[in-house]
Amino acid sequence: MSLIVHDLDAAQAFYADVMGWEFVASTLGGSFSVAMAHDRPVAGIGCCSPAASPPAVWTPYFAVDDADETADRVRERGATLAVGPVKLAEGRAAIAADRDGAVFGIWEGMALAWSVGRGSAPARLDLQTRHAFEAAIFYAGIFDWAQPPGGCTVDYAEDHVRVKLEGRTVATLRGGGIETAADPRIRPRWIVDFRVEDGARAAAAAFDAGGESSLVPALDDPSKDAFIIRDPYGALFTVSGP
Template identity: 30%
Template sequence: MPVHEESFAPGTPCWADVMVDDLDRARAFYGSLFGWTFQDLPPEAGGYVMARKDGHVVAGAMAKNPDDPGQVSAWTVYLATDDVEATVERAREAGGVFFLGPMDVLQVGRIAVGADPAGAAYGLWQAKEHTGTDLVDEPGSLCWAESMSRSYEASKTFYADVFGYRLQEIGEGGFQYSVATLEGDTPIGGIGAIPAAAPADVPSHWMTYFAVADADAAADRVTALGGTVMQPPFDTPYGRMALVAGPQGETFSVMQLPAQPAAD
């Protein structure tokens, strides 16, 4: 089981949380879909809850602020950093904006949330007691994240300049997509151009992927639980995946990872 309890390398997607109108409804949906259990945090956490899978923290959830009509139901991807202030400064110099933080989150870490020059929202996480997800690439846990952009070249430049992404173009057939690595050769995320066939009102965004044992069964389960299948399961060289939305409209993807060869 890929347990990941140490800190993530700066620039790595390390956490994801969802903001919705009805937190109880989200708990029921994701609990049934992924087998998550939920841990209520102290009152000073503002109603934030931690989702756990097999005892490991894997994601967060919170209710919208009723006094902020601009909030939307959505998943947010957080990128690891060793220094929130320095990263925010680099991001601003590269054309990014911020609408939250930098600020401390209790004793567990330091946060900022903003958007890249293409308008895709993301968060920054400087770990203290909480390093991020403790489980990766297992059913019910984070397995991939990507920035899908209306300004592909600008997004590539931004993430390379701010986080040091090394980008390898793998797109084909008119689809533009780059895989990001850091110091080594292990992919940590992706940057893609929103396809021309996508509806015009789809904005630049970060997409969160959760691993599942069976993409087709997960898509059926989403529908049964009141969600929506936005793009039915399809095969890729990296696994079988589907784009879905929860009952409150928040989009995410599920991915059935390829079977790994048995160790000798």
């Protein structure tokens, strides 16, 4: 998961206050740092000039064997390749937007043995999209989901699609996103949910640090609470308790 902003120091201060993260230098240079929680990597935050900075958005990166081949698949399926593939440290990366505008990244190179819902990885990864089943076909074609050996299992439910790896849900695709919505919270996007000790404390800290927060039902269990947080740069993410 990564976030690109135009002021790295200010972003680090915000996420240190809200999430309790610490930051260390990365192999990508001084304009990119790694967020750490309990001495384990959680996410990356990078910086570029305000003139070149895209809208701030938390972006999930999917590991691929060949960035060029994956980029070709993105274009063939009518989506947008915004950046790359470009060489980045010891790997190659690209940023794309699917046909409904949800931003995601691809990475070719060495990667953490990192899986959603485990260890320091985000607790959940959800796609809010216009039509869950169409999105599942799109992403399955790009990333070879459901292709053995070792492929994901794609389970189609009444109103959502679950992508599972070894029986565990690693992503959920949900319909109902509206591309032209004035409220960015309901536009198509990848939703990154980070686990925190106290969601209410994180939400209050976000408000005090210049962001916004709102209480919503947790996507995986509507009987529980989660918080949508918007940082001072406009990037949205959610937090939920242990």
